[in-house]
Amino acid sequence: MKKSLLTLICLIFAVGITQAQLLPTFKLGIKGALGFSSLSSDGRFFNSDTKTGFQLGAWGRVGIAGFHVQPEAYYASKRVGVETDLNGGESGEATFKSFDVPLLLGTRIGLGPIGVRIQAGPVFSFAQDGKVNFTTATQWDRYKKTSTGLIGGIGADISKFTVDLRYEHGLTDLNESPDYNQKIRMWTIGVGFAFL
DSSP, X not given: OHHHHHHHHHHHHHHHHHHHHXXXXXXXXXXXXXXXXXXXXXXXXXEEEEEEEEEEEEXXXXXXXXXEEEEEEEEEEEEEEEEESGGGOEEEEEEEEEEEEEEEEEEEEEETTEEEEEEXXXXXXXXXXXXXXXXXXXXXXXXXXXXXXXXXXXXXXXXTEEEEEEEXXXXXXXXXXXXXXXXXXXXXXXXXXXXX
């Protein structure tokens, strides 16, 4: 009798979890993040050091059956340290200001308000003013206004709060010159709040 009762309780619990995962979910929130970026280059034109920038924006999440789509939109300031081979060597910083739109696909593991997420997807960047601000004596103005990349990472949900650790890998050569192959690489750690 006890085994039958225990089996029935486990069955009800399993059906409840399955039905909960089949119901669609929707979240909407705000986020902020610190970004640690560098600019890779295939040539010997310059070396890049990691500098700290930031992201501010909003996110949404639509999920069903344990999977979700999470579009985001945020303003990003990506800073990199630059050391060139020009004019006997120059050093300074470059700032890429952009409006970024990631489209992440992922899954969430957990029960109720606490869970862990794995996410990945493309990111589309649109330069704020089409320029890159360099603090070196040499000015470059041949940078593209749009670029794409891939983002992947892990995150945690604790009630309405979110925490994310991500890596962004640039796919687009940012410089219009065919002589340089420059791509953004960035780690971010962010926090967010879901108000829906």
